[in-house]
Amino acid sequence: MGRTVRDGLRLTAEQEQFVELARKFAADHIRPRGRAVDEADTESPLDVWEKASELGLTSFMIGEKFGGGGVTDLLTQVLIQQELCHGDIGIGNLITSNGFFSAPIEHLGTTEQQERFLSPLTTRTPPLTAVAVTEPGSGSDAASIQTSARRDGDSYVLNGQKTWISNAPYASQFVIFATVDPSKRSRGVTAFVVPGDAPGLTVGPPFQKMGQRAIVNAEVFLDDVRVPVENRLGEEGQGFSGLMRTFDASRILIGAATTGLARAALDFASEYARERTQFGVPIIQHQAVAFRLADMATRVDMSHLLTVRAATLYDAGEAVAQESAMAKLVGSENAMWCTHAAVQTLGGYGYSREYPVERWMRDAKLEEIEEGTSDIQRLIISRGLGAR
Numbered sequence: 001m002g003r004t005v006r007d008g009l010r011l012t013a014e015q016e017q018f019v020e021l022a023r024k025f026a027a028d029h030i031r032p033r034g035r036a037v038d039e040a041d042t043e044s045p046l047d048v049w050e051k052a053s054e055l056g057l058t059s060f061m062i063g064e065k066f067g068g069g070g071v072t073d074l075l076t077q078v079l080i081q082q083e084l085c086h087g088d089i090g091i092g093n094l095i096t097s098n099g100f101f102s103a104p105i106e107h108l109g110t111t112e113q114q115e116r117f118l119s120p121l122t123t124r125t126p127p128l129t130a131v132a133v134t135e136p137g138s139g140s141d142a143a144s145i146q147t148s149a150r151r152d153g154d155s156y157v158l159n160g161q162k163t164w165i166s167n168a169p170y171a172s173q174f175v176i177f178a179t180v181d182p183s184k185r186s187r188g189v190t191a192f193v194v195p196g197d198a199p200g201l202t203v204g205p206p207f208q209k210m211g212q213r214a215i216v217n218a219e220v221f222l223d224d225v226r227v228p229v230e231n232r233l234g235e236e237g238q239g240f241s242g243l244m245r246t247f248d249a250s251r252i253l254i255g256a257a258t259t260g261l262a263r264a265a266l267d268f269a270s271e272y273a274r275e276r277t278q279f280g281v282p283i284i285q286h287q288a289v290a291f292r293l294a295d296m297a298t299r300v301d302m303s304h305l306l307t308v309r310a311a312t313l314y315d316a317g318e319a320v321a322q323e324s325a326m327a328k329l330v331g332s333e334n335a336m337w338c339t340h341a342a343v344q345t346l347g348g349y350g351y352s353r354e355y356p357v358e359r360w361m362r363d364a365k366l367e368e369i370e371e372g373t374s375d376i377q378r379l380i381i382s383r384g385l386g387a388r
Contacts, residue, residue: 009308015076018060018069022080025057026087030095034088037214038359042206044094044170044216050125052095057084059122061099063106066115067122074249074311078256082304085260086267089363090214093257097167097215100250101129104175104191108234108242117173117193127172130196132162132220133243140376142177143186143240147222149178156192156232158200158225164370168203168218171196176222177243180236191239193231200225211362248324250371252314255307255327258335258367262303265335265342265360266296272346289345296341299334306330322384329377332367339364 011019029051037045052058061077062068071077077099084092098121105117120127138145147160158178165174174194181188194201204219234242270293273284283289310323339361343350350357368374 009075011079015079018071018076019079019083021055022057022083023086025052025055026084026092030084030087030091033091034356034359035353037088037091038211041208041213042216044128044167044214045091046170048091049094049128053126054124057095058098058126061096062102062118062122066118068118074252074314075308077253078307078311081253081256082260082263085257086264087260088214089257089261089360089367090212092260093212094167094214096253098126098129099253100131100166100246101173101175103246103249104131104233104239104242105193107245108191108238113193113230113233128167128170129173130165130167130171130175130220131246132165132168132174132176134164135161136163140373142243143189144182145177145179145189146182147176147178148182149180149190149192149227151180151229152226154229155226156229158192158194158222158227160222162220162222164207164217165203165220166215166217168220169206169216174201174220175233176220177239184237186240187237189240189243190236191233191242192227193233194225194227198225198227210365211359212366244321247371248320249314251324251328251377252307252310252320254367254371255303255310255324255331258328258331258364259300259303259307261360261364261367262296262300262331262335262338265338265357266293266300268355268357269293269296269342269345272349283345292341292345296338299338303327303331303334322381325372325377325380325384328367328372329374329381332364333374335364336361336368 029048033045033048056069060069060071063072064070081096084095102118105114133142135145149156149158173196176192176194177189179188180190200223202221207217273289273293274282276283307327310320310327313323314320339357342357343361346355346357349355
């Protein structure tokens with residue numbers, strides 16, 4: 001039997017090993033690189049990616065039959081994601097980014113497609129991959145994408161523009177969501193695996209971002225890109241349902257990532273408050289500071305427990321759109337609150353780039369926006385209430 005952790009979870013020996021591996025890697029290799037990666041602005045830390053891949057941390061979520069770590073339950077993935085992102089959320093998200101690519105292939109792909117596209121991700125030197133959904137005119141409304149996919153014999157011809165695509169400059173493969181008929185909205189959305197070097201596919205210059213600079217984003221342009229039929233995932237029109245199921249899991253993982261970030265802010269601010277002296281005592285003894293830290297601790301646990309609940313229900317095969325939205329909404333907004341509180345606790349030092357909390361506050365903001373803004377999460381939750 002595994003040990004009992006403070007939230008009542010009883011971990012297996014294998015879960016403990018993965019969590020401890022992630023915790024140690026985050027402390028030894030992720031946290032020390034955070035500032036330099038942020039300063040580099042538009043360069044992913046590929047050396048950290050390579051170290052992580054050697055330990056299986058880039059492919060632990062992929063099935064053993066494809067050479068991965070076989071950690072296919074979302075609860076264990078959540079616990080690992082928290083530890084990686086406690087080191088640095090941008091680098092942590094980079095390390096697990098191939099899981100976002102693999103998810104629609106697992107949901108929609110045939111056994112042959114899964115073997116063909118997932119096995120390369122489990123080697124000691126795996127490629128980086130990307131998922132392309134967002135467009136200049138289509139963000140929260142994923143059903144309105146305009147990138148077209150026209151059937152031409154044994155191929156499809158793709159035309160359109162994607163934006164804010166994570167890993168785009170480095171990706172060897174993309175899962176691209178396009179529509180076979182815009183008038184059908186969600187019923188026309190179809191997914192394709194497209195090589196990064198496909199003729200007609202070009203990647204724009206990297207975006208300069210507020211935070212999470214470990215993952216480089218760019219636009220992707222598709223100009224008569226020819227994709228063989230065997231690279232289509234599922235049938236025509238099945239892409240949207242596969243995307244929504246992917247989002248159910250990825251939003252829970254965002255809840256985990258933001259919990260790790262919020263906990264990092266709490267740990268750093270608490271340690272600082274124990275050491276910093278004002279008016280003759282450590283500032284943690286001043287009620288204003290102590291209560292702020294108490295609120296931070298409460299929010300960290302709130303995020304963690306909502307994420308664990310959502311992951312547990314997901315693993316049980318339940319429909320979790322509402323619980324997933326709650327995990328992302330609460331996790332992202334609590335991370336923003338906790339990182340702001342950490343900056344406030346450090347005072348002038350919190351505003352300095354010498355300390356990580358100002359960077360973490362910038363990093364946190366992304367999670368209130370990507371994969372559905374906080375407004376969209378509230379819309380999903382409210383619709384769930386209306387359906388009862």
